[in-house]
Amino acid sequence: MEGSQPAGTPNQPVGTPTGIRNQPAGTGTEGGNGKEILRVEHLVVEYGPRRRRVHAVSDVSFLMAEGETLGLVGESGSGKSTTGRAIAHVQPPTSGHVYFDGIDLGGLSTGRLRRARTQIQMVFQDPISSLNPRRRVRDIVAEPLAIWNTGTAAQRAQRAAAMLEAVGIDPVTVGQRRPQQLSGGQCQRVSIARALMLEPRLLVCDEPVSALDVSVQAQILNLLADLKEQHGFTMLFIAHDLAVVKSISDRVAVMYLGKLCELAPADTLYDAPLHPYTAALISSVPSPDPERGPRTPLAGRTAGMAGTGPVAAALANEVPSPLHPPSGCRFRTRCAYAATLCAREEPPMRQLAPDHFVACHFPLAH
Amino acid sequence: MGESRRPLGALFWVCLAFIVLVILAAALANFLPIPSPTAQDYAAINTGPSLHHLLGTDDLGRDLLSRIIFGARVSLVIGFGSIAIGLLIGGTLGLLAGFRGGATDAVINAGSFVILAFPPLLAIVVIVAFWGRSLWKLTLIIGIAAIPQLFRVIRASTMSYANRDFITAARAMGASTRRIIVRELLPNVAPSAISFALVGVAVVIVLEGSLAFLGLSVSLPTPSWGNIIFEGASNNNLQLNPFIALWPALAMFLLLTSLNIVGDRLREHFDVREGGL
Amino acid sequence: MRSRAGWTSSRTTRHLIFPPVDQALGPMLEVDGLRTSFRTPRGVVRAVDGVSLGLDRGRTLGIVGETGSGKTMLARSIMGLLPAGGRDRLGVERSGTVRFAGHDLTGLPPAQLRQVWGTQIAMVFQDPMTALNPVVRVGRQITESLRLRMGMGRSDAKETALALLSSVGIADPGRHLRSYPHELSGGMRQRVMIAIAIACGPRLLLADEPTTGLDVTIQAQILDLLADLQRERSMAMVLVTHDLGVVAGRADETAVMYAGRIVEQAATAELFAHPLMPYSQALLAAIPRLADAAGTRPKPIPGRPPDLASLAPGCRFAPRCPYARERCREADPPLVEAGSGHRFACWYPLSLEDADTPASDLGDSQGEA
Incomplete structure (x- = not known):
């Protein structure tokens, strides 16, 4: 725990929202207004029996400002989804705190937690699994209001219809269908409509577009950006696709094996990554730009070839098991710059530039 | 695209009609123009089918049609009654264990193993021998014996839905456990549970027949399908008048087939097809 | 240490004679007017509707x-x-x-077709977990085809399997030969799948979404591996993917498919730089790119692909195409060649100037319902 203490006191975790990047007008992703809405402190999520304990999230701290979109990227097993689920309290944290609007969600009674977490809603990856196959679309969307007994049935149906309209679903024809009669994109629209019915202030999107085709993916990304503008909610956008995250996020956090590696405004993170893992991840993305020509091979077997940087070569190995994370810095087994210090001591989260936080003993120079 | 449900088909309706017919006949037996199942017609003993006795009579001159209709009461009450008990208790526990998982699941599961550990037929034989064999006692005992089977099927089915995202979404919206079980899980689990339960009814009706052979079904002279076959097959009656055993066996066969087909078609009909062209 | 001879010795099979790779004349693969349709309760679904293409040895064709x-x-x-x-x-x-x-494969009886599978044409599937037999050790899954198809002995096959595993970049192949598929990570399983596919030295590899579902860092490794193997063995490869980024760096040529047809095909760089068919252009504009500034919105394609069971006349992309005119809705544009092997199916192909300015009027996000 000592090695992972973030800069500042526990009450002042990393990712202070001051100076959140202002977006050029009209891009749709307005930065936050600077008021803190979510504070995650030393979040730890572990599960499984003692022998096969999965360390899914290990001491993650960050802060979100009201109105911003924070992107959370990482490979499978990085703990990014678990972090999102722990924030929405659908998976209880093992330790640590999630403060929403200043209130520690972990300290609430069951009844008050039920009410409080309606302010945090989720959109999931799998369009099929997200919706109850036995219910009709209009009932699925009206369900959140039914749970809280808001208004009469007719009023609920009316509000559900309006919300369906807002996400681009015809409430009359499509509204009476069941999920299996919908396309993947339509299912995600319904999921988004349902999530917004309770007017949440934080929307946790867990890989909302990764199961969709590219043309539909763009539709959903733009829909989320539009809705965010209209409703003014804050968004935690979890995805493995770096380009998708960049297109929608104000700030981006990178996770690796349950740890936060780097957190910075989106453009800064992609243009000048400080953590070797972030750099390697970015260089692994196949570019759809032909002028760049065929990429230079970068896997370990061809390491050392001309034009192959050490950063890229590093990712030849596979991600270690979250059952037995490496000592010290968790990325050291795949890192080209790893030194003895990295195995011995866990790098603390440090602020190297305004808004730019990195957990690395030897951050990259630019 | 329309509702992509598999049509039930004509056979389903024939089978369902037969089940309904048997149930109606058993329920309204007192009002039907048939003789009492225990009334003896000394003019007609061990006769084959005739105008007077449509299915013939047994060695005591009792009308077989009447005995089969009244016997259906016992078979149906034991069959449907015990499965209803099993479904109510086992199903509720299965939904709860499948949804909650963890310690709840472990405790209920252990309980089900305790009941499973007794060989069901032997357990029933012992209990009936000591406790008596009235209709409701038999129903209750068989119902308890059916709990673990139904529990396991419903628990497994529930578990396959419990980790789906729509359940997580319902929790995030603040839905109570009861609401999630009733509104989200039950509609998904019910089709396969009902299908399995109908097969269960068929199994129990056969079980009643087996118990009758051991002399452990409802006390004579109350007719049950098992009792009638048992009586018909004993005392060399089978050679004198095979109809006594044939009719109830045929009734049992048709009912079991119908229950199986109805259960199977219902499950297919409500099977949500995910994906596909 | 690779027993290379083992994979290449038996170039001939009992019934079909395939000329050695370097003596083969003409393209390795020629597909002409291929149609595959399914009869379904809703009508005939034309899944593949008249596809023609050719592929030379050692080349890669991307299909997106x-x-x-x-x-x-x-x-x-x-x-x-x-x-x-x-x-x-x-x-x-x-x-x-x-x-x-x-050889025309379409007329072959199943027994002869099975000889072609594995030894001449092999396939890598998207999901190695379902494509591998979960209860059989990795080693046996590799040696099985070696012994069956190549007639190798037990020890030869094992030696070849070891060489294959190390050639697909699996460290400690001896240990992994004894593993079951579920004991391997996703990337490792895909490597095993590739090892099985190349075991008998096929000359054409059909890779169907070989990296979908893998992490980007692993994806890069697998794609590099395929490229290396292809170079070493002058294998032809068909790389099927939904990810334009995957074909951009890897395929010599790329074909874009829409509603069962190839709507455009060209050298990859040419296609990406100057798409002539509006669908290709729209597809390129729809993907978020790392090179764009943060907050840059991708441009969605309005609407949905047509129902293959009930196709309207005319161009299949017309209902979603911002440039569609009357003719597009009436007649189906044929696949024509624009020179230098650039084929496209469009009545009003984009001019080069148009191609540089991505369709800004490609609809809003509300188009799908």
Whole structure:
């Protein structure tokens, strides 16, 4: 725990929202207004029996400002989804705190937690699994209001219809269908409509577009950006696709094996990554730009070839098991710059530039 | 695209009609123009089918049609009654264990193993021998014996839905456990549970027949399908008048087939097809 | 340490004679007018509708398309590996010709086709977990085809399997030979799948979404591995994917599929720089790019692909196309060649100037319902 203490006191975790990047007008992703809405402190999520304990999230701290979109990227097993689920309290944290609007969600009674977490809603990856196959679309969307007994049935149906309209679903024809009669994109629209019915202030999107085709993916990304503008909610956008995250996020956090590696405004993170893992991840993305020509091979077997940087070569190995994370810095087994210090001591989260936080003993120079 | 449900088909309706017919006949037996199942017609003993006795009579001159209709009461009450008990208790526990998982699941599961550990037929034989064999006692005992089977099927089915995202979404919206079980899980689990339960009814009706052979079904002279076959097959009656055993066996066969087909078609009909062209 | 001879010794099979790679004349693969349709309760679904293409040895053809474009079915139709009838599929019909190294595969009886599979044409599937047998050790899954197809002895096959595993970049191959598929990570399983596919030295590899579902860092490794193996063995490869980024760096040529047809095909760089068909252009504009500034919105394609069971006349992309005119809705544009091998199917191809300014008027996000 000592090695992972973030800069500042526990009450002042990393990712202070001051100076959140202002977006050029009209891009749709307005930065936050600077008021803190979510504070995650030393979040730890572990599960499984003692022998096969999965360390899914290990001491993650960050802060979100009201109105911003924070992107959370990482490979499978990085703990990014678990972090999102722990924030929405659908998976209880093992330790640590999630403060929403200043209130520690972990300290609430069951009844008050039920009410409080309606302010945090989720959109999931799998369009099929997200919706109850036995219910009709209009009932699925009206369900959140039914749970809280808001208004009469007719009023609920009316509000559900309006919300369906807002996400681009015809409430009359499509509204009476069941999920299996919908396309993947339509299912995600319904999921988004349902999530917004309770007017949440934080929307946790867990890989909302990764199961969709590219043309539909763009539709959903733009829909989320539009809705965010209209409703003014804050968004935690979890995805493995770096380009998708960049297109929608104000700030981006990178996770690796349950740890936060780097957190910075989106453009800064992609243009000048400080953590070797972030750099390697970015260089692994196949570019759809032909002028760049065929990429230079970068896997370990061809390491050392001309034009192959050490950063890229590093990712030849596979991600270690979250059952037995490496000592010290968790990325050291795949890192080209790893030194003895990295195995011995866990790098603390440090602020190297305004808004730019990195957990690395030897951050990259630019 | 329309509702992509598999049509039930004509056979389903024939089978369902037969089940309904048997149930109606058993329920309204007192009002039907048939003789009492225990009334003896000394003019007609061990006769084959005739105008007077449509299915013939047994060695005591009792009308077989009447005995089969009244016997259906016992078979149906034991069959449907015990499965209803099993479904109510086992199903509720299965939904709860499948949804909650963890310690709840472990405790209920252990309980089900305790009941499973007794060989069901032997357990029933012992209990009936000591406790008596009235209709409701038999129903209750068989119902308890059916709990673990139904529990396991419903628990497994529930578990396959419990980790789906729509359940997580319902929790995030603040839905109570009861609401999630009733509104989200039950509609998904019910089709396969009902299908399995109908097969269960068929199994129990056969079980009643087996118990009758051991002399452990409802006390004579109350007719049950098992009792009638048992009586018909004993005392060399089978050679004198095979109809006594044939009719109830045929009734049992048709009912079991119908229950199986109805259960199977219902499950297919409500099977949500995910994906596909 | 690679027993290379083992993979290449038996170039001939009992019934079909395939000329050695370097003596083969003409293209390795020629597909002409290939059609595959399914009879379903809703009508005939034309999954592959008249596809023609050619592929030379050692070359890579990328096939990109969205769900339902028929790209996977095309790969399977080329191989002759079509799904049997199911609940929704009352029947499968395939017509057209697939010529492989001069032999027409479409007319071959199943027994001869099985000789071609594995030894001449091999396939890498998207999901190695379902493509590998979960209860059989990795070693046996590799040696099985070596012994069966190549007639190798037990020890030869094992030695070759070890060499294969190390050639696909698996460290400690001796240990992994004894592993079960579930004991391996996703990337490792895909490597094993590739090892099985190349075991008998096929000359054509059909890779169907070989990296979908893998992390980007692993994806890069697998794609590099495929490229290396291809170079070493002068294998031809058909790379089927939905990810334009994957074909951009890897395929010599790229074909874009839409609603069962190839709508555009060109050298990859040419296609990406100057798409002539509006769908290709729209597809390129729809993907978020790392090179764009944060907050740059991708441009969605309004609407949905057509229902393959009830196709309207005219161009299949017309209902979603911002440039569609009357003619597009009336007549189906044929696939024509614009020179230098650039083929496209469009009545009003984009001019070069248009191609540089991505369609800004491609609709809003509300178009799908």
